[in-house]
Amino acid sequence: TLPDIDCTYHDFRDSDINDYLPAAESLAGQGCQLLRMGSAVAKPLPYETSMIIDYAVNYRSELLDLHLLAHCRFFLSGGSGIDAVATVFRRPIVFVNWIPLRHAVTVQRNALIVFKLLWKRAEHRYLTLREMFAPELLACYRGQGYEDQGLDVVDTSPDDIRDAALEMEARLSGAWVDQDG
Secondary structure, three states, rough: OOOOOHHHHHHOOOOOOOHHHHHHHHHHHOOOEEEEEOOOOOOOOOOOOOOEEEEEHOOOHHHHHHHHHHHHOOEEEOOOOHHHHHOOOOOOOEEEOOOOOHHHHHOOOOOOEEEEEEEEEEHOEOOOOHHEEEEHHHOHHHHHHHHHOOOOOOOOOOOHHHHHHHHHHHHHHOOOOOOOO
């Protein structure tokens, strides 16, 4: 949408909409109606149902965006910016594919966060959460910063996205039971 500006420096933040479909299908199976939102999307959903609607492609309006975000049960977000509107309306949010970690401590209390993982190529392992909070990574907003440190940014898995969304639904419905570990 910004043809004169090169935004590829933060492509590491992107994710594939298809990774969210297991969450959508599971929630739809529980009777939830889901809308895929956004103003500029890379591709449409591969399918729609009466419970899963590609609002971003077929129906979107700015005024309706505000209404939907003000009244949604919860918002599942990849950190694209529109989630700020849901935050203003104090709607519960599940953040997935969250990176960089710096602002994770500033989100509202009714949020769940699942970080992208960082794979250290030289050691063939994922960084620990403590390592991910290192100062040089905490506010790394450029893909080159991860590359310079020999790190691959790994998207949240579709299963983890689904599990986080189902956890939020269970929390909101009162069915969630905290477990040790």
